[in-house]
Amino acid sequence: MTKPRVCIIGAGCSGFTTAKRLKDYGIPFDVYEASDDIGGTWYYNNPNGQSACYQSLHIDTSKWRLAFEDYPVPADWPDYPHHSLLLQYFHDYVDHFGLREHIRFNTRVEKAERLAHGGWRITLSTGEVMHYDALCVANGHHWAARIPDYPGHFDGAQIHSHNYRTPFEPVDCVGKRVLVVGMGNSAMDVASELSQRPMAQKLFVSTRRGVWIFPKYYKGQPLDKNPAPAWLPKGIKQWLGARMVKGLVGKMSDYGLPEPEIGPFESHGTVSGEFLVRAGSGDITMKGGIERLDGDGVVFADGSREQIDVIVWATGYDISFPFFDEPSFKADADNRPPPLYKRIMKPGVPDLFYMGLAQPLPTLVNFAEQQSKLVAAYLAGQYLPPDAAEMERIIKADEDYYTGQYYAARRHTIQLDFDHYVRALLKELDKGARRAAAAGNRLPVQSHQLEDA
Numbered sequence: 291m292t293k294p295r296v297c298i299i300g301a302g303c304s305g306f307t308t309a310k311r312l313k314d315y316g317i318p319f320d321v322y323e324a325s326d327d328i329g330g331t332w333y334y335n336n337p338n339g340q341s342a343c344y345q346s347l348h349i350d351t352s353k354w355r356l357a358f359e360d361y362p363v364p365a366d367w368p369d370y371p372h373h374s375l376l377l378q379y380f381h382d383y384v385d386h387f388g389l390r391e392h393i394r395f396n397t398r399v400e401k402a403e404r405l406a407h408g409g410w411r412i413t414l415s416t417g418e419v420m421h422y423d424a425l426c427v428a429n430g431h432h433w434a435a436r437i438p439d440y441p442g443h444f445d446g447a448q449i450h451s452h453n454y455r456t457p458f459e460p461v462d463c464v465g466k467r468v469l470v471v472g473m474g475n476s477a478m479d480v481a482s483e484l485s486q487r488p489m490a491q492k493l494f495v496s497t498r499r500g501v502w503i504f505p506k507y508y509k510g511q512p513l514d515k516n517p518a519p520a521w522l523p524k525g526i527k528q529w530l531g532a533r534m535v536k537g538l539v540g541k542m543s544d545y546g547l548p549e550p551e552i553g554p555f556e557s558h559g560t561v562s563g564e565f566l567v568r569a570g571s572g573d574i575t576m577k578g579g580i581e582r583l584d585g586d587g588v589v590f591a592d593g594s595r596e597q598i599d600v601i602v603w604a605t606g607y608d609i610s611f612p613f614f615d616e617p618s619f620k621a622d623a624d625n626r627p628p629p630l631y632k633r634i635m636k637p638g639v640p641d642l643f644y645m646g647l648a649q650p651l652p653t654l655v656n657f658a659e660q661q662s663k664l665v666a667a668y669l670a671g672q673y674l675p676p677d678a679a680e681m682e683r684i685i686k687a688d689e690d691y692y693t694g695q696y697y698a699a700r701r702h703t704i705q706l707d708f709d710h711y712v713r714a715l716l717k718e719l720d721k722g723a724r725r726a727a728a729a730g731n732r733l734p735v736q737s738h739q740l741e742d743a
């Protein structure tokens with residue numbers, strides 16, 4: 291049997307770990323990367339403009355939770371590595387497993403069209419048209435920056451946190467009155483950096499609602515190093531976790547922050563080892579939601595007005611697949627991707643796989659590595675999913691489990707519990723292997739052996 295030929299879009303951590311697994315199974319593939327090297331968002335000053343790294347960034351996940359299964363991180367790494375260490379780790383992984391020769395750099399996928407009989411027509415930025423039997427989408431979801439629309443106009447400088455690099459680039463914030471909008475992880479880092487007295491003259495943070503801010507350490511160990519067991523019922527895990535977090539940090543109002551109206555695990559986790567200290571030291575002034583922009587200032591929901599020189603919008607991202615024209619392959623107006631079985635497969639489309647399309651806690655770095663176990667086994671005829679009706683049932687059950695506790699927001703459409711997901715995935719791989727064997731281990735995606743233009 292001729293194994294199907296696969297196109298992988300993107301050479302970030304989701305793309306190259308998928309490539310490694312396909313190589314293990316002897317499945318032919320090509321990876322297309324718009325930039326001149328690997329790394330995606332972790333490639334600082336990536337020339338493709340899609341990196342969200344700032345110079346001071348340290349990953350909020352500890353090294354214990356972000357390592358690939360078959361390639362350990364260096365033993366001398368600190369608990370929370372700088373982004374440059376993580377990028378070097380990616381390079382070492384790609385070179386160790388001989389993946390670089392399969393990647394075409396400086397080559398963007400402009401259009402991906404599914405053919406009527408199955409398979410894909412891929413149009414590249416070079417003008418070439420290539421044909422593949424299957425498509426793995428690994429273009430990431432932290433690059434299409436979203437800035438909300440408010441009434442009025444603002445005369446000062448404004449950037450999204452995606453474009454923030456240092457207190458001086460791309461906007462000089464030193465000695466300025468700076469407003470950071472949002473309370474996610476990027477907002478924590480940017481606000482903590484700019485609120486230092488030699489930096490911004492005054493640092494404001496605007497938020498519509500209070501959030502719980504998790505510390506990075508517990509009793510001298512990274513907070514995520516020893517998680518609750520994946521088999522523990524969700525309600526018990528959340529109760530225990532909430533009790534621990536509240537015991538560690540106390541009330542948010544004690545730091546001058548708005549008190550959250552929700553529990554610690556009812557929104558995406560915000561982690562910072564510095565923000566609470568800055569807030570408690572008086573270096574950060576909290577403001578409510580924005581009512582309107584007002585020339586050289588901003589008016590807030592409580593009617594107060596502050597003069598502002600620079601706005602940093604730490605307001606998240608849209609999920610975007612610009613190479614698809616087919617609406618059912620794209621995210622909807624509420625930032626919800628297509629309903630996907632195991633967050634990977636769209637029922638009825640057996641040759642399309644979304645890799646790394648989740649906001650898993652604690653980490654996204656090695657998430658697609660886990661998903662690739664299903665994709666590679668499936669393409670090799672060693673895994674078979676259940677029928678379409680059962681896939682739909684599982685999709686609904688999984689979404690209820692993973693996102694049911696979160697308040698409705700664009701940032702919560704792809705939440706995921708990493709440990710629970712991996713445990714369930716391994717069980718499903720075993721079931722799917724038995725289904726595949728009963729079906730004769732046939733290849734569910736056939737090789738069309740199409741000609742490239």
